[in-house]
Amino acid sequence: MKCPFCEADDDQVLDSRPAQGGTAIRRRRECGGCGRRFTTYESVERTSLAVVKRDGRREPYDRQKLLAGILLALRKRPVSREQVEKMVDGIEATLAEQHRLEISSRELGGLVLARLRALDPVAYVRFASVYRQFDDAEQFVSELTNLMKGGSSADSGGQGPSGLRRSERSPKPAI
Ligand SMILES: [Zn+2]
DSSP, X not given: OOOTTTOOSOEEEEEEEEEGGGTEEEEEEEETTTOOEEEEEEEOOOSOOEEEOTTSOEEEOOHHHHHHHHHHHTTTSSOXXXXXXXXXXXXXXXXXXXXXXXXXXHHHHHHXXXXXXXXXXXXXXHHHHHHTTOOOHHHHHHHHHHHHHTOXXXXXXXXXXXXXXXXXXXXXXXX
16 A cells, blocks of 8 residues: 555555444554555445346446335334344345355345345245346335235235235244
C-alpha cells in the first residue's frame, strides 16, 4: 500500500481489527519510508455479482430486491428484520468467499430456501412455491402477493382471511 504522505510502497501492518460492525477490517500501517502512520479499511466488494436469469440475461445483484421477496414470504411470521438481514449477509459472505462473479437466479433462490427452512417453515413453503417458477423478481412479488391475499376460492370451508392452511404449525417466538 502506497504511503499517502511520501508515496513509498514499503509499509508494515501494526494492527488489524474488525470495524463497521464486523463488515470491514481496519489496518493501522506504518510507512517504512517516512515513518508516518495511516489507516486502511478492507471490506467485501458488493457490486460485482451478476444474477443470470433463466433466459440467459444478466442483471446486477440487488440486495434490496432479494430482501423484499424474503420479507414478503415472512409477512406476519415471528422473524425479525434483523434476522433476515443477517441471513442475506450470510448468503453474500458465502458468495464472496467463493469469489463468485455470477450466480443463476435459481441457485440464489436455493441459497435463500436452505436458510429459510431453518428460520421459518411457513415462509419456506411460501417462498418455495413461487420462487422456483419465476425468474423475474417483480412477477414473483406480485404472484406472492396474490397467494397471500388468498386468491383461490376453491376451498369453500376456509374462512381464514389469508386463505392459508391453519394446520401449519406456528412455533411460538422464543423469548
Ligand atoms: Zn511515507
